[in-house]
Amino acid sequence: MASISLRQKPHAVLVPFPSQGHINPLMQLAKVLHYKGFHITFVHTEYNYRRLLKSRGSNSLDGLPTFRFVTIPDGLPATDANATQDIPLLCDSTSKHCLPHFRNLLKKLSSSPDSPPITCIICDGVMSFTLDAAQELGLPAVFFWTPSACGFMGYVQFHRLIEKGLTPFKDESYFTNGHLDIVIDWIPGMKDIRLKDLPTFLRTADPNDIMLNFLVAETERTKKASAVILNTFHDLEDEVVDALSTLLPPIYSIGPLNLQLKQIPADNEPDLVRGESSVIPAEFLEETKERSLLASWCxxxxxxxxxxxxxxxxxxxxxxxxxxxxxxxxxxxxxxxxxxxxxxxxxxxxxxxxxxxxxxxxxxxxxxxxxxxxxxxxxxxxxxxxxxxxxxxxEATTCPNGLSFLALDKLINQIIKLDV
Missing domain, CATH: 3.40.50.2000 (Glycogen Phosphorylase B;)
Structure with missing residues (x-):
């Protein structure tokens, strides 16, 4: 039976997109929240979970009593070794297959005597299926967009780029005829941006392009989130963050999260999995063997x-x-x-x-x-x-007056307040 102190802990369920560049910042946030007193449930997709176990060992994802890893099916074939490298396939699969399994997971967690009641869901911005489950259970859903603020603003503007006829391209010639050099002067908080400086998923001549339509849908659903997290700091991207704040729910710039982690004493930081296997072509190894040093991870x-x-x-x-x-x-x-x-x-x-x-x-x-x-x-x-x-x-992440440090505390207070 869980102790009274455990039952009273705030409980955050974190759902990263199953790609290492997305998992890392969610893991950093999870560690910070754990240090701040949260019970953590970190949700991997089954496919990615298997990959991590294979590369890191059978006990690498055991977690801690108050920091647990769980899985949900993702619809990816277990036999495809490189499925997580196919971003359109991954986005399409998670958006179509994960919701019912995530819904069941939340019900299981809610009835478990070994974990506190769920306080909030913190999902990657491109895992918005979690919003449906959160709304059904009356839980706050916080979207963590892992790109830069300027990159995120690019995605937020995809629908306007479509409305203005700038994407999808009329035909394949638009990739090379100078169309990408058009200056976009109407995006809030951004100046002197060319079409080719915006995220590459707009570079398509297919009106049914999976990524273009997926990102339009995900950024639109972000408007329904309880809050939005960005891994940046205000001095670096102040104009874009301020512009985003006029378009979306409350935005919390709490980065750089790797520096927020440095505020945690070493003996208090949970020792959890990091890194992932990589695949290097044999020809590359042969070509560079006399003039390079290759490490599996550093x-x-x-x-x-x-x-x-x-x-x-x-x-x-x-x-x-x-x-x-x-x-x-x-x-x-x-x-x-x-x-x-x-x-x-x-x-x-x-x-x-x-x-x-x-x-x-x-x-x-x-x-x-x-x-x-x-x-x-x-x-x-x-x-x-x-x-x-x-x-x-x-300075942004330093206690007690750093803007990112204060934003993190404000975010935590809002999460707890929303759950009351």
């Missing part, structure tokens, strides 16, 4: 904090960008998909901490950028800017 945040690091070649994913900001490290930005081009644009043009690596990647050009970053005058200015952002990021 603590990227610690590496970026090392004083020997002069720059970071990054795909401009938001987690990596934030870690670079926190380490005071300037970047060479080689964006690939999603909101990475938006992060790249802001890193290079707004924050002054990066050089963009274009599509025509040649050895001499890359060498020139590296030298420019580590030896040139521009690079030194970027390092200065990066160190200033590092300082502001630390």
């Amino acid at each position: 603590p990227q945040e610690q590496v970026l904090s090392h004083p020997a690091i002069g720059g970071f070649l990054t795909h401009s994913g938001w987690n990596s960008t934030l870690e670079s900001v926190c380490g005071g490290v300037p970047m060479i930005c080689w964006s690939f998909c999603g909101e990475q081009p938006t992060n790249c644009r802001y890193s290079c043009k707004e924050w002054g901490i990066g050089f963009e690596l274009g599509d025509d990647v040649k050895r001499d050009y890359v060498e020139g950028l590296v030298r420019k970053l580590t030896e040139g005058g521009e690079g030194k200015e970027m390092k200065k800017n990066a160190l200033e952002w590092k300082k502001l990021a630390k």
